[in-house]
Amino acid sequence: MDHLGLHHDVSNLSAMELICLSRTDYREPPNRPVCLYKTTVQRHCLKGQWTLCPKECEKRACTEKGKCCHPQCLGSCTEPDNDKACAACQHYFHEDRCVEACPPGTYKFEGWRCITMDMCARVHLPSEVDFVIHNGECMPDCPSGFTRNETQSMFCSACDGLCDKVCESKTIDSVDAAQSLQGCTVIKGNLHINIRRGNNIASELESFMGLIQTVTGYVKIKHSHTLGSLSFLKSLRYIHGEELTEQSYAFSAVDNQNLQYLWDWSQHNLTIRAGKLFFRFNPKLCMSEIQKMWEKTSAKEKMEEDDARSNGERASCESYILKFKSNHTQSTRIKLTWERYRPPDYRDLISFIVYYKEAQFQNITEFDGQDGCGSNSWNMVDVDLPQDKSTDPGVLLSSLKPWTQYAIFVKAVTLVVEDKHILGAKSEVVYIRTNASAPSMPLDARAYANSSSSLMVKWSPPISPNGNKTLYLLRWQQQTEDHELYQHNYCSKELKIPIRISATALSDMEGETKPTKSDVGGGEKGCCPCPKTKEDLKAEAEDRSYRKVFENFLHNSIFTPRPPDRKRRDLFGVANGTLLQGASRNITGMESNITDPKLHEKEYPFSEDKVFTEFMEISNLQPFTVYRIDIHACNYEIHRCSAAAFVFSRTKPADKADDIPGTVTQERDEKGEGTVLLRWPEPHHPNGLILMYEIKYRLGTEPEKQECVSWQQYRVLRGAQLSNLPSGNYSARVRATSLAGNGSWTEPVSFYVPPPKSKNAHKKPIILFLGGTDNFKIAYLMEMNSDRLGNGVLYASVNPEYFSPFEMYVPDEWEVAREKITMCRELGQGSFGMVYEGIAKGVVKDEPETRVAIKTVNESASMRERIEFLNEASVMKEFNCHHVVRLLGVVSQGQPTLVIMELMTRGDLKSYLRSLRSKEQGSSSQSLPPLKKMIQMASEIADGMAYLNANKFVHRDLAARNCMVAEDFTVKIGDFGMTRDIYETDYYRKGGKGLLPVRWMSPESLKDGVFTTNSDVWSFGVVLWEIATLAEQPYQGMSNEQVLRFVMEGGLLDKPDNCPDMLFELMRMCWQYNPKMRPSFLEIINSIKEELEPPFREVSFFYSEENKPPDTEELDMEVQNMENVPLDPASMLAPSSQGSTGAQTQSPQPLSPAQGPGTPMGSAPTPSTSPPSSSSSASPGLVLDKHSGQVAANGPVLLLGPAFDETQPYAHMNGGRKNERALPLPQSSAC
Known part of the structure; x- marks a missing residue:
């Protein structure tokens, strides 16, 4: 594995870097630069310069010049093969050298250096306790199972059993105080427990005091009203009584209002070597419990009557033992009955309480897990007395776990009467296991x-x-x-x-994933890779192409809905109680051929x-x-x-499975000269399915020629036909290609193609003459039409292996030097590759460093994909709007290609809205943002869309997932494609077409593929619905195909719960079925501008100079012509050049619930002060479109063009608007 060194000066390390170094088991010699493995450096440690070590160093580090370090060096070194020049040591540091083990007479210290015994003796902790030497290491204290020697305290000796930990006398008045006794086995002195308050403390006291075995003085428990038993002192065996309370008592329990149980004396032994017992004012502690303790502890002095007075006054000390009569168990229920208890006075019996809890072992008492404040590990069920006196009481315990053992007991609840002896009843603890499930x-x-x-x-x-x-x-x-x-x-x-x-x-699946080397940050390299040959580059390009096609098939498999007529498998019997029956069944071989096209519909x-x-x-x-x-x-x-x-x-794949069985046969076609039909059988059990066949044939000794036969062609003829073959002797061979690759070539088959028949020889002069005449005519016509060739249509075939030089990306003023970009962390996967957060220097004026988002392209991407990646980013260069995510720069020189974008720290709007949902489980209502906040979000999105509309762009995929949220909660239109991989399920593949966001699309887009600014307005209404529902999925409960039909038939989304009427009315205006009746984005902003924050006026496109209103005049219109007045200012072109004088402009009108876009008006509306689209010098109210050269209307005009239903569909997928550019939807490359 290659290693990377990170060079630092220790004096310049920050606190975060030191933390990172400590986590990498860092060993640093004095005053040496730090160097770490790439695999152990954490994110905050990534500062400095990387050095790539050559392969011959293997696992060793290297110098900055690429020379291998000594094997004992960790990270890097200043000199090769020198154990004194290491930046850090692999094992231990001793006398300025890195050594594998500490030499004799020295000891390991802190895991990285060697010290002498004298130095170890001088090391102290803040408590001034000397360090010890054990097993060749200097350490603060002896390890578990060892204790310090009494004679030589610097050495440890093994304990006989559990090592004693001696603690001094302690008064325990809280759980925090008990924590100081954790691990103690001997209390040197007295143990005084006085816990007056607390909740559910029994288990905590046991964890802190459960190891105490010996108390040298006395034990005193006083005013501890939270204690129900003393079982938390489960290991207490000896009370020596070296010091006695009141000069007489080694154990005393006074005024403990809820103490009713001491220990389980069947499993607990306690010896009191001196002193007496003293119990007083414990109203729930029965004398029988006190008597048991006196007997079990073998106290030498007899307990006097005065020492155990006023105990058990409120307890049922003389209890009748209830006996269970029956139990019936199921997997989640237990039904119990017990004998009827009859006290002397039947009126004293009130009810019964059944206690139960899970019990892994059968060693539980009724007092385990109880304390005086009501905390109880037992589950309790109240059971009323049966009305029929002859019926035994019983209970049904439900909601239990299958195959689980439960401890259960029953206690009678009796009436407490002053000055009356109480007789209670309870059962023994029984153990019952539920049935299996x-x-x-x-x-x-x-x-x-x-x-x-x-x-x-x-x-x-x-x-x-x-x-x-x-x-x-x-x-x-x-x-x-x-x-x-x-x-x-x-x-x-x-x-x-x-x-x-x-x-x-x-x-392989469970192995470690090796880190991928990246050249994102630049830096020096130890060596350059060998240049790749043309064959290597071609093989890599083919491999990338194969992977892309397969990925498309995989996506199609996932996102294409199952055919409706396909029978669904029924697994109900399996998932809900499958009965195991019959013997094992083996799969039989499939008789039919896998390449049958009907097999893809077959259910095996x-x-x-x-x-x-x-x-x-x-x-x-x-x-x-x-x-x-x-x-x-x-x-x-x-x-x-x-x-x-x-x-x-x-x-x-199986070997030989794709080989063609049998031989290849040939048949001559008598009707066609130079034609031969080759036939061969299909492989019986191919690897997957057969995709195509290849034929290689040659004439005599000439080089072989190759023909490809698709599976569809083979299916027709059960072979292939070779045509236009010159006469002669041929040999041919065939092989099949399946999903797993190529099969073997067949044995060559020979065949002869005879020469053409002589009866056609006399026709040759005529054919040649006619051919010459035709050639002369063609040449003459070409000469006559050469002047007009430029006005004709040029039909060009496209070779996919080449691309036009006009498609190449040319660096411009947006180019940023690679060394100015630093990557910090991954943000997620984008359309072309990973997206990172990083730091860019000098990309924003007056900012030395700026946090940015960095989009990358995958290493495996082709040159065409890299150019597409840059050209898509180039679209963003034309945008300069506060409410559209900005492009900050491009790094096109070198690899990988980077696009620098404005960082939106709070992610996409969909994730942000979902983060606002209530964290409480089962909460039925959602806490929506205030209406003012939702209106602010809507206005920011509408402003960004109005800017795109003014610049002749149609978005086509407006949704909450494609809007981004900045640090100051400003919502902006995203960078058009970042979310395709993140929210892939929001898209739907219709037939063999690309992915479509059907739940956000307008009816005309779903029906005819028309995408205009009006369809963006429909999507904007769905975004408002997402805001009002905190990003719920539109049309929940409906499949994508149902949504298609529902919307095209006029269906609309319901009003969300708690949605303000003003916001819902705005949605309904955006969802007008007729696209002309929907408001424009400028009109939307104009209708809500009074609700917006003041900063909106300073940064928005709506109030900018670019959107400054021209001089306006009122437009006199008739009511019957109102349908022809579009509400989208930039959606139509002026009908002709003469229209510039007659068409007047009109400002967008505020919309209100009372007057929607479709409300007729008797006269022209009053001009508003809100700014319409930008004007130009062409003429008042009209602007010269910069793309088409045509004159476009900035305001509503009387349109003489075709109605909506007459619009030609699929005109550039843009509704016939040739002067607008549509931003691309995510498309599969297979479509």
């Missing part, structure tokens, strides 16, 4: 090809097996190839054979097998064929299965 889905399904007839499938077990024994049901089905593969003629030069690769081996049957392992090899498969494999996890005992995890994989 269907498992969850298997995880991480993956498959790879072992051979041409087998696939290896592996997966991970389900998270929830829901049973004791899991087996797996595998079902696999052969998939048909993409139906478009059958339709293409692969003999055409424009279409290359797609490359299809079989599934990768699992080791499923085969299946069962295994108990988490892998399986599927055999007897077809070569180079895609299979779908479904994996179900099933419960062996109940024969129920999970939903399927599925994976697709292709088998490897």
